[in-house]
Amino acid sequence: MKKIKLTINGKLFSVNSNPFSRLLDVLRDELKLTGTKEGCGEGECGACSVIMEGKLVNSCLVPILQAEGKKILTVEGLAKKSLTPLQKNFMKCGGAQCGICTPGMLMAAHAIQLKKKKPSKKEIREGLGGNLCRCTGYSQIIESIQATRSKA
């Protein structure tokens, strides 16, 4: 066990953890931040996506030791009192159906926006390439991001 400090959604946390624990499990089980989901456990589906130091990562593939001292953003850190423009557009455009991929999708969408204010449709598709959604067929997720882009 090792004491590890990290910043999540702007708040400093200290966890006592096996250094090889997955960031996903620390978030969900220890810190009760259950917004981040597990879909496959092998970095394929992106449901566990979070942003670490500005970059999109699969939290199921990040040992907690690697997150030491890092800044992490999860779905819980997006909205303040009201939803962010991106979340509002997911509502309006139908970007969320069953909702299980949605936290990861929002993180991927946020990462796209961090890279580029006005991404092209191709750049949006590529940016979401690591996040699987079985409900939407992606169109309305892409449209949610485009709608946010046009107001950026």
Place this chain on the structure above:
Amino acid sequence: MTWVGKSALRKEGEKKLRGEAKYIDDITFPKMIFGITVRSPIARGILKQIEYLPGVDWDSIIKVTAKDIPGENYVALIEKDQPYLAEEKINHAEEPILLLAHADKNLLEKARKLVKFHIQPLPTVYTLEESLKQKEIVWGSNNILKTYAIDRGNVEAAFKTAHSVIEGTYSTGAQEQLYIEPNGVIAIANEKDGVTVWGSMQCPYYVHKALVPLFGLPPNKIRVVQTETGGGFGGKEEYPSVISGHAALLAWKSKLPVKMIYDRMEDMVATTKRHPSKTHIRTAFDKNHKLLALDIDFTIDGGAYATLSSVVLSRGTLHASGPYFSPNIKIRSRAVATNSPPHGAFRGFGAPQSLFAIERHMEFCAKTLKLDPIKLRKANLVKQGETLGCGQIVKEKIKLASVLDHALQASDYNKKRKIFAKNNKNNPIKKGIGIAVFMHGAGFTGSGETFLASIAAVKATPEGKIQVLTSNTEIGQGTNTVFSQMAADALGIDFSDIEVAQPDTSFVPNSGPTVASRTTMIVGKLVELAAKDLKQKLIAAQLLKENYSRQEFVAACKKYLKDVGDLKGMSQYKAPPNVIWDDKKYQGDAYGTYAWATYIAETSTDTRTFETKVDKFWAFQEVGKVINPNLARGQIIGGVAQGIGYALYEDIIWKDGRMANNKMSNYIMPTTLDIPDIEVKFMELPYSYGGGGSKGIGELPLDGPAPAILNAMENAIGIEINQIPVTPERLMALMESNPL
């Protein structure tokens, strides 16, 4: 202001977007422990002994075998053939034998490896072809789970007078539902309080029905609660009865709450998939290319137990002749048993398989007859007053020809066929455009809805809201939202005045399962009727006039609650008067109504890498009244995406009756880079017996993509492809044996 027809925002959307929606794995109980399932390593045999090898403290681990079952050891659904835990006979790979529970998940995984099953192997049957040979009998007396026969007119006589006779064989593979949230439940069970299960599921009352005999308890001692569900697509229709029973058995023995969540590999290897199928079609045409006779032989692989195969087979059989009229029809269909894990419900439920066959066949007939495939279809589309394959006379107005014309126009189908033919000549990347014309019957098949006799209710809450009470689940498709829209309109109040109760069998009536594209159409209608019943109670109590404002309605509800007591409206399903199905003869009005569609795919096939990509897709359909255009469009696009996967990517590799590629990294579902822009268009002919005038649409979009894509590929490369999925490997083999 009315709400039906408007894109009301998803009712539970905000909590999903905030990450606050609670799925089963997000929930914990004090003292909760974890459960796992230890499964058979081989597909068929006799279990002789369970050996617990040293290495863990076995006394600290809760163990459940078939001997620990307090009630009866079968999963109640249709037949009683499937045990919760194998006793002696093993009938499929990954069959559950032993359940373990402990507070430490890591210890459980260690223990799993230390269980040794001594099984005497028996000969196995892995394919429907082998099963039909009946060399080895693995189910009943002949491997046949169910058969249907349809005979109308005189098929053999028609073949004798035919101008042309064309036949073909078509097969489809298994497909994994691949909801992103795996199956999972939490159970609490003891003799005093009975059994409670929370979990990810489509049909709480199916789970309820299964737990009653398993525990031998009265129905009121069993409670099933659906938690937020991360996709179902049929994969959480019948399977949750199994995992719920397992977790509840461990909870019963341990006297502690038990959480059982499958990881992705277990979910893929052990749970249901779409039935593989094989269809042989023989058609007779007259000299004007009108169908004289259809002779269809349809077989599906049901896996090791009967589960839902009989009803999947029925829907497949009833859709097998497609949207065409033929005066003479013969259909023989059967579901056969193999030693694969049972195949089960998956969006479309047999129809994608048989419609794939007929729509590939019509294309093949056109090619053989050197006819325009559109002309051949148009010459044979069923018209109002004519009969479908099941013997159902189409009594309602039908706009399929117009749907077809609109899709042709929007996609520029005719022009593209010419341009592609010209451009493909010197290009290694061959473009094609293909079509599928089809229908999907909504609601339970035959007299299913009458037997279900679903009940819905609404009630007034002390806070001045109206709560909808049904057992129909929100699984992403928008149940909460469309029920709220329909209830709001039935009561003349606002969308925000409606709440939808979490399905919990301790207080919601049984409005039937969330399957068969029935929720909006059938249960939505019941919600409307229940709302009207509530309104009538207020009027009868003279608290409300015929015309009222929203404020007056809320005030009347509050006064009723104060002065009279509980205010509840109810309704129960009654078949529309003109819908008659004959179970004995297996003919009649198979469905209350149908949605009708034309889908067109434009594809590129690279003849060097054998990869195919869908470049553009048009999904046009007549679906009754569209309740929520935004949600409806989402349903269609999502279904088309699954259909694209079914056609091109999603290949289950079977090894000794077991899925060998049970990971998301080697079972390939479409990503954002594989799904093109999909143009969706709805035409509306409101259906008076459907909620808000709707027809069911949930399953429809899975039916069309595979035949449309394969027809486009045939158009591009000129080779018959009659088997899905068309992976690059399969296409390479086909093209090497049929050089361009």
